[in-house]
Amino acid sequence: MKTLRRFLSPLLILALVLGSVSVSAAPLPASELVSTQAALSAERADADRERINEILSRADVQEQLVAQGVDPAEVEARVAALSDEEARQMAEQLDQLPAGASVVGALVLIFLVLLVTDILGLTNVFPFTR
Amino acid sequence: MKDDMQNRFMPLRKNARFAGVFLMGLWLFMLVGCASTPRLTESTEQALPQQTLIEDVPFHAQREYQCGPASLAMVLNHDGADVAMERLIPQVFLPGREGSVQPEMLATVRRHGRIPYVLDNSFDALLTEIAAGHPVVVMQNLALPAWPMWHYAVAIGYDLEAEEMTVHSGEEAARIESFRRFDATWARSDRWAFVALAPGEMPSGIGEQHALQAIAAFEQVQGAEAAVPAWEALVARFPDSGMGYFALGNARHAAGDASGAIAAFRASVAHRDDLGVAWLNLGLLLGAQGETGEARQALGRAADLPGQWQPRAREALQRL
Numbered sequence: 012m013k014t015l016r017r018f019l020s021p022l023l024i025l026a027l028v029l030g031s032v033s034v035s036a037a038p039l040p041a042s043e044l045v046s047t048q049a050a051l052s053a054e055r056a057d058a059d060r061e062r063i064n065e066i067l068s069r070a071d072v073q074e075q076l077v078a079q080g081v082d083p084a085e086v087e088a089r090v091a092a093l094s095d096e097e098a099r100q101m102a103e104q105l106d107q108l109p110a111g112a113s114v115v116g117a118l119v120l121i122f123l124v125l126l127v128t129d130i131l132g133l134t135n136v137f138p139f140t141r
Numbered sequence: 142m143k144d145d146m147q148n149r150f151m152p153l154r155k156n157a158r159f160a161g162v163f164l165m166g167l168w169l170f171m172l173v174g175c176a177s178t179p180r181l182t183e184s185t186e187q188a189l190p191q192q193t194l195i196e197d198v199p200f201h202a203q204r205e206y207q208c209g210p211a212s213l214a215m216v217l218n219h220d221g222a223d224v225a226m227e228r229l230i231p232q233v234f235l236p237g238r239e240g241s242v243q244p245e246m247l248a249t250v251r252r253h254g255r256i257p258y259v260l261d262n263s264f265d266a267l268l269t270e271i272a273a274g275h276p277v278v279v280m281q282n283l284a285l286p287a288w289p290m291w292h293y294a295v296a297i298g299y300d301l302e303a304e305e306m307t308v309h310s311g312e313e314a315a316r317i318e319s320f321r322r323f324d325a326t327w328a329r330s331d332r333w334a335f336v337a338l339a340p341g342e343m344p345s346g347i348g349e350q351h352a353l354q355a356i357a358a359f360e361q362v363q364g365a366e367a368a369v370p371a372w373e374a375l376v377a378r379f380p381d382s383g384m385g386y387f388a389l390g391n392a393r394h395a396a397g398d399a400s401g402a403i404a405a406f407r408a409s410v411a412h413r414d415d416l417g418v419a420w421l422n423l424g425l426l427l428g429a430q431g432e433t434g435e436a437r438q439a440l441g442r443a444a445d446l447p448g449q450w451q452p453r454a455r456e457a458l459q460r461l
Contacts, residue, residue, distance in 0.1 A: 109330065135281070
């Protein structure tokens with residue numbers, strides 16, 4: 012990923028710079044309005060750097076999802092549906108994000124503690140304690 | 142003799158048991174923190190009906206690890222989205238984590254044409270949404286912070302008097318949980334919850350910025366045309382939202398409604414005279430419609446306002 016980043020970053024910076032150059036050089040069709048997403052993200056500082064990070068984190072998330080066993084055919088659509096904020100969150104801390112699953116895989120000691128806390132109504136692991 | 146012995150040791154045994162229970166209790170208290178029945182603010186309590194049950198939420202029993210897809214299927218199907226749970230599994234389940242993570246839960250809602258709104262982290266917001274007829278996906282940690290057991294469930298009802306929640310959870314439909322137990326397990330996810338609503342509907346307690354971001358993220362996935370009703374609902378809820386009218390203008394323009402877009406951009410600058418980007422889009426669109434005079438005025442205003450859009454406005458003004 013590091014090498015990919017090193018390789019991609021200059022390309023992206025170049026692409027963005029060229030992109031903004033062409034805006035000022037060639038006349039755009041007048042229908043080219045500023046999008047809502049661009050306007051919202053421009054309200055935050057460092058909009059350009061954020062855009063680069065956005066693109067990189069989406070590539071990053073794609074890789075991580077494949078590594079987590081997601082069908083490669085599904086990965087692109089899954090990443091595309093994330094908001095920019097969510098893509099960044101996934102890229103930075105997928106390992107720490109809680110994954111809702113609910114299985115009882117507790118050890119005996121933990122079992123006993125959880126049994127007591129269940130009876131006290133603090134947890135809800137075992138259905139028979141209610 | 143035997144009686145004598147017993148009598149002599151009884152007080153000691155009693156004390157030992159008492160001390161043990163006390164220590165256990167203290168340790169548990171330190172482990173889990175204080176759990177108590179959640180309190181509603183008075184205004185919420187008066188506004189809410191005593192009890193609510195959203196009857197027509199379909200139940201999908203979760204198989205191993207699949208509470209994420211199952212919960213999504215329940216709220217999406219309730220809102221009329223025809224998607225099978227089997228289809229949702231490859232879209233949201235992470236095999237490596239044996240579960241589903243929060244950002245992807247929200248993303249999957251977008252893929253099926255609904256807008257995910259994360260609620261305020263409060264019991265009030267949760268019950269208010271249920272009372273409005275919106276089933277709510279909640280994230281719980283059923284076990285303790287030290288050994289988490291993360292779980293998604295769908296809250297479909299409550300009873301204020303009995304202090305009970307009704308949730309579709311795991312393999313049990315419409316299961317009853319006391320407020321106290323439910324909140325103890327929910328609080329460990331910082332009370333994370335969301336509703337999946339069709340464009341045009343909004344949760345009652347949501348803030349303007351939060352709604353803007355949620356709809357903009359939806360628009361990015363589903364396109365501007367699909368988002369038009371959502372932006373219309375936003376400006377109806379927040380009639381002073383300059384940014385909301387700006388977004389509505391963009392969506393209408395993308396849907397081919399030029400005059401509607403111009404009206405929305407005008408409303409935007411009427412509410413926020415300093416919103417350069419709205420003046421810019423208004424000017425660009427008026428120019429494209431051949432209204433050169435008005436376009437010049439709008440672009441002139443945009444070119445006067447300092448900020449990121451100033452160079453673009455100046456240049457558009459020159460080209461006019």
